[in-house]
Amino acid sequence: MMLPDHIPVPPFLITTLGVIFVSKRRGERLAEEIKREISAIIRDDMKDPRIDPVATSITRVEVSNDLGHARVFFSVLGDEQKCGDTAAALDGAQGYIRTLVAGKLELRHAPEIVFQLDRSIEHGIRISAILDKLKEEKSEDTP
Numbered sequence: 001m002m003l004p005d006h007i008p009v010p011p012f013l014i015t016t017l018g019v020i021f022v023s024k025r026r027g028e029r030l031a032e033e034i035k036r037e038i039s040a041i042i043r044d045d046m047k048d049p050r051i052d053p054v055a056t057s058i059t060r061v062e063v064s065n066d067l068g069h070a071r072v073f074f075s076v077l078g079d080e081q082k083c084g085d086t087a088a089a090l091d092g093a094q095g096y097i098r099t100l101v102a103g104k105l106e107l108r109h110a111p112e113i114v115f116q117l118d119r120s121i122e123h124g125i126r127i128s129a130i131l132d133k134l135k136e137e138k139s140e141d142t143p
Contacts, residue, residue, distance in 0.1 A: 073118035
């Protein structure tokens with residue numbers, strides 16, 4: 001899409017083939033707001049018994065350049081069954097959550113939300129346990 005030279009284009013808009021991309025900073029701000037709102041929705045508005053608001057946390061949100069899609073990473077403290085149940089419940093509530101986020105953030109077009117289980121916290125706990133075990137073994141070996 002070509003714009004005439006006499007029309008000023010705001011610095012935060014970059015147009016390529018008719019697609020508007022926003023600045024990286026705006027995407028980061030929107031991602032933080034979405035993270036905060038979805039956390040509040042899970043804590044206050046979700047009535048699904050498969051979602052435990054105490055054990056479920058939103059770890060991060062990635063928003064696409066055109067703000068049309070948001071990947072929401074969540075973590076669940078519990079066994080595999082609990083993780084699977086929570087993932088299924090969040091997937092089933094995507095439309096509801098998207099509607100609430102759009103209303104609370106006053107967005108004209110809310111991004112499509114995709115939930116993805118984040119296992120980084122479990123991985124960190126497992127590594128910490130291994131390091132603690134190695135530290136104990138080392139202290140037992142040295143007199």
